[in-house]
Amino acid sequence: MITAWIAVDAAPGRARVDLSTGAGTTLVPRLLGRTASSARVALVAGGAMLLGGDAIGLDIRVGTGCTLDLTEVGGTVAYDADGEASHWSTHVIVGPGATLIWRGLETVVADGANLHRRTEIALADDARVLVRDVCVLGRSGERGGRLCVETTVTVDDVPLLVESIDVHGDRPMSGVLGPNRVIESIVLAGIRPGEPDAHTMETAGRGALARYLGHSVHESPLAHTWDTWRRLMEADL
Numbered sequence: 001m002i003t004a005w006i007a008v009d010a011a012p013g014r015a016r017v018d019l020s021t022g023a024g025t026t027l028v029p030r031l032l033g034r035t036a037s038s039a040r041v042a043l044v045a046g047g048a049m050l051l052g053g054d055a056i057g058l059d060i061r062v063g064t065g066c067t068l069d070l071t072e073v074g075g076t077v078a079y080d081a082d083g084e085a086s087h088w089s090t091h092v093i094v095g096p097g098a099t100l101i102w103r104g105l106e107t108v109v110a111d112g113a114n115l116h117r118r119t120e121i122a123l124a125d126d127a128r129v130l131v132r133d134v135c136v137l138g139r140s141g142e143r144g145g146r147l148c149v150e151t152t153v154t155v156d157d158v159p160l161l162v163e164s165i166d167v168h169g170d171r172p173m174s175g176v177l178g179p180n181r182v183i184e185s186i187v188l189a190g191i192r193p194g195e196p197d198a199h200t201m202e203t204a205g206r207g208a209l210a211r212y213l214g215h216s217v218h219e220s221p222l223a224h225t226w227d228t229w230r231r232l233m234e235a236d237l
Contacts, residue, residue, distance in 0.1 A: 001055040001089075002026050006070070009063035010037040017041070026056055038067035045074060050088065050115060052081025058090040062098040062127075070102040078145070080112030090119045094127040094190075101130045101233060103226065106217060108136045109169065113145035121189070125156040128190035130233050132226055134217060137169040137181040144169025144181060153189050153207070160189055160205045177213060184220050186210040188229050199225065 004027040007018040017039045019029040026049050032040040049056065062068045078086055094100050100121075109115050121129055133151075137144025146168045153161040167177050177183060189207040196202055199221060200210045210229075212220040 001057045001087075003057035003059060004029060004043075005059040005061075006041055006068070007061045007063070008039045008066045008068045010066050012036065015039050015066060026054070027058065032071075037065055038069070040069045040071070043070065043072045045076070049076060050078040050086040050113075052079075052084030052086055052114070054086040054088075056088045058088075060090070060092040060100070062092075062094045062100050064095040065097040066095070067099040068101070070100065072103070072105040075106035075108060077108045077110060077139070078113035078115040078147075080110050080145070081114060082112055083114050083145070085114040085116055088115070088117045090117075092119070092121040092129075094121070094123045094129055096124040097126050098124070099128045099233060101230065103132045104134060106134045106136050108139055109144045109147045110139050111142045111145055111169070115146065116148045118150045119152070121151075121153045121187075122157075123153070123155045123160075123190050126190070127155075128233055129153070129187065130189075130226075130229055131187045132184070132222075133187075134182070134184045136217065137167065137177075142169070151185075151187075153187060155190060155205055155207075158205065160203050160207050161187060161209060180213040180215060182212070182214050182217055182220070184212040184217070184222055186222055186226055186229065188233075191232065193229060194232060197225070 004020040009016045015034045028044045030042045148166045151163045193208040210225045
């Protein structure tokens with residue numbers, strides 16, 4: 001497995017930011033800016049991804065009282081691999097009083113791809129997380145391959161969100177995605193949202209899940225949700 005890592009800790013003057021580097025790295029974090037307790041980091045593809053047999057790991061740690069604003073330069077494509085699986089595993093730890101904001105871009109699962117993604121996010125009791133994730137079955141004119149997504153969010157070791165989605169573009173399932181090819185999710189953890197709307201489900205703990213199922217990313221109504229929740233996060237910092 002090829003692993004990239006991002007670690008942010010407070011330090012006098014400017015936050016200490018540790019990033020994985022190296023020629024040939026498939027996923028390369030780039031520092032965009034920082035203050036004494038915050039950092040802005042971009043995820044940049046270091047090569048073609050995802051191909052059959054690829055195994056990518058991403059480790060993120062946000063230290064006590066710090067803020068990490070994570071962006072992506074471009075979307076990701078899981079390419080036709082004749083069904084050979086590719087794996088992407090993300091492990092996130094957000095420390096006491098820390099904040100993670102991650103606006104993910106589209107992951108497109110082409111015909112013949114077989115993508116398995118697992119995301120684990122562990123928050124301290126007073127930490128906060130806002131994460132956007134978008135998956136698209138198929139490129140233009142395609143129905144898409146297999147997509148298996150597992151997501152776990154815990155707050156102080158107590159599960160807040162545990163979800164598993166396993167779909168295949170050639171075999172749509174009623175009650176899951178149905179005829180839709182786009183699934184967009186925004187997860188808010190560690191803080192209560194404002195007034196919920198038709199696309200939002202509040203969790204039993206402090207948090208919420210907003211979701212859109214549709215045919216096109218540009219038709220999603222969740223841009224307003226993202227902006228509202230981001231302002232809520234920033235006002236609470």
